[in-house]
Amino acid sequence: MVEGSELVRTALYDAHAERGGHLVDFHGFELPIWYTSITDEHLATRASAGLFDVSHMGFFRFSGEYVREWFESLATQAVSGIKSGRCGYTHFLDKSGVIIDDMIFAVTDREQIWATGCADWVNPSELAILGVPNASMISTMWDWFHSHLPADGSVTIENLSDETSILALQGPTSPSVLEMVLGVENVVGRFKGQAIADNPLGISGWIQGTGYTGERGFEIFVSNEQVRSLWDALLADVGGHGIVPVGLGARDTLRLEKGYLLSGQDFLWPPLANREDDSTSHPVVLAFLARDSWETNVPFGLDLGHDFVGKERVLASEAAAGSRWWGVKYLEKGPLPRAGSKVLNSAGEEIGIITSGGPSPSLDKVGIGMGYIEGVVAGVEVLIAPNPRKQVRAVVVRTPFL
Numbered sequence: 001m002v003e004g005s006e007l008v009r010t011a012l013y014d015a016h017a018e019r020g021g022h023l024v025d026f027h028g029f030e031l032p033i034w035y036t037s038i039t040d041e042h043l044a045t046r047a048s049a050g051l052f053d054v055s056h057m058g059f060f061r062f063s064g065e066y067v068r069e070w071f072e073s074l075a076t077q078a079v080s081g082i083k084s085g086r087c088g089y090t091h092f093l094d095k096s097g098v099i100i101d102d103m104i105f106a107v108t109d110r111e112q113i114w115a116t117g118c119a120d121w122v123n124p125s126e127l128a129i130l131g132v133p134n135a136s137m138i139s140t141m142w143d144w145f146h147s148h149l150p151a152d153g154s155v156t157i158e159n160l161s162d163e164t165s166i167l168a169l170q171g172p173t174s175p176s177v178l179e180m181v182l183g184v185e186n187v188v189g190r191f192k193g194q195a196i197a198d199n200p201l202g203i204s205g206w207i208q209g210t211g212y213t214g215e216r217g218f219e220i221f222v223s224n225e226q227v228r229s230l231w232d233a234l235l236a237d238v239g240g241h242g243i244v245p246v247g248l249g250a251r252d253t254l255r256l257e258k259g260y261l262l263s264g265q266d267f268l269w270p271p272l273a274n275r276e277d278d279s280t281s282h283p284v285v286l287a288f289l290a291r292d293s294w295e296t297n298v299p300f301g302l303d304l305g306h307d308f309v310g311k312e313r314v315l316a317s318e319a320a321a322g323s324r325w326w327g328v329k330y331l332e333k334g335p336l337p338r339a340g341s342k343v344l345n346s347a348g349e350e351i352g353i354i355t356s357g358g359p360s361p362s363l364d365k366v367g368i369g370m371g372y373i374e375g376v377v378a379g380v381e382v383l384i385a386p387n388p389r390k391q392v393r394a395v396v397v398r399t400p401f402l
Contacts, residue, residue: 010055011165011224015231019245027136029056031248038249042361045213045254048242049171051234052251054212058138059164059221060145063128064155068107071129074148076293076314078303084109084127087191087208089301092144097292097313100269101141102261102301104210104219105131106193130193130206132166132219134263140272148309164205165227169234170217170254173241178218180239181230182207188218196220203230212251214258214400250361257360259327259370259399261298265339266325266355266370267291288353288372292317295372297324297398323352323374327399328384330367334392337369337384344383344391351375354384360401367392368401 007030016023021032031053034041044050062071072079077090087106091099110126133141138161145157169178175187185197186207193208203226211217222230237243252262261267268289292310293302294317304314328337337357345351357369369384376382378398383391 008056010053011227012053012055012231015228016053016245021245021247026248027056029135031056032245033249034247035245038247038253039361041244041246041250042253044242044244045171045215045246045250046362047172048244049169049174049177050213050244050246050250051231052168052170052246052248053165053231054168054219054251055165055227056135057166058131058133058135058141058159058161059166060131060133060142061128061158061160062131062145062155063126063158065126067127067129067155070150070155071105072306072308074145074309076302076308078306079105079107079129080306082107084112085192085194087193087210091293091296091301092141093292093308093310093313094269095309097310097316098269098290099267099292099296100144101134101137101263102267103131103133103141104208105129106206106208108193108195108206112195130221136264140269163224164221165224167220167222167227167230167234168211168213168217168251169220169243170211170213170215170246171243172216173243174215174217176239177234177237177241177243180241181233190216196222201226201229201233212260213254214260215254253358253361256356256358256368256370257362257401259401261296261325262356267296289355291325291372294318295322295324297326323372325355325370326352326373326376326378327397327401328354328357328369328371328373328382328394329397329401330384331381331393331395334367334384335386335390336367337386337392337394341369341371342385343371343373344385345375346381346383348383351382362402367394369394370399 016032024033068080075090091102182199188209190209196205205222207220273286292313294314337354341354343352352373354369354371359365360368376396380396384394
């Protein structure tokens with residue numbers, strides 16, 4: 001990372017500028033929001049392949065002989081049964097049961113980590129977990145994890161964020177693109193991960209079959225020194241697979257179509273709502289975003305068969321059957337659903353609020369949104385009020401939208 005007077009630049013800043021990326025402030029990082037257009041980049045990722053610089057995301061390594069059991073005691077996901085070389089998704093809740101952050105993680109072991117060239121471990125039997133905290137949550141999660149470390153020092157945490165660059169290669173042709181550049185040995189399956197195997201570029205690091213687009217894809221973790229050569233090689237598109245660089249604007253529309261939560265947008269930990277350094281201007285009353293895992297209605301990442309911090313509220317929410325996170329899809333043209341738009345029932349009574357919304361590039365720009373809505377099921381017709389003067393007919397859907 002390169003820190004300027006105000007914004008942090010990733011190791012690919014020059015590469016973005018050379019390709020005409022429209023650079024903006026994104027959580028303190030100077031990153032491209034688009035290169036050509038959000039719509040073009042979105043559709044290219046759905047049809048072929050897109051390459052994203054997501055180096056603003058964090059990268060933690062948790063290690064210790066019983067690290068899986070410790071991690072599971074904090075996570076809503078059942079971690080102890082996940083084998084080395086597999087990935088998972090989880091929420092972390094505070095003691096009151098409110099989501100602090102969500103995270104993609106990978107379980108690995110000393111042999112695989114050794115192969116990445118990251119570090120030498122003392123205990124040859126150690127397992128490890130590699131976690132990716134959201135960009136705005138790196139320091140918060142670092143402090144929170146440390147507050148829960150065992151007193152005996154049996155679990156340790158390393159913050160590899162500043163020294164690591166992260167590329168997301170996403171789209172149906174991404175396996176072919178990756179094979180051309182790094183070899184078939186590095187084309188890992190969905191939610192699998194490994195140390196990057198020997199390859200023509202001499203790239204080392206970690207690769208896993210995850211992403212934020214809902215497409216087949218990979219997230220690649222390499223050193224800041226190596227990322228430019230990998231970026232250039234992937235975008236050279238030797239095999240003619242239609243890969244394009246993609247900005248963060250399309251990353252948001254892609255995740256919206258697949259119904260993925262956005263930290264700070266679709267949920268927000270209350271202690272962060274009044275941070276002096278938080279420049280987010282969210283149109284939703286921030287207390288409304290204090291949610292637990294049951295309320296998010298996410299069909300993965302929650303296992304009630306084990307104990308974890310905040311579980312009591314999740315169980316209470318399940319029993320109460322209150323508002324949950326649903327998708328809505330417009331049935332007619334009108335002002336688009338945006339964060340803060342009210343959701344009304346047929347009698348005009350408010351039953352929810354949209355937290356994320358906009359046009360769907362893949363569905364001819366029909367309005368779609370997601371929010372917490374009470375007393376509905378999929379197929380119910382509702383009204384969206386994007387402003388005080390207009391109500392638009394929509395139908396409740398269970399995401400993804402496509």
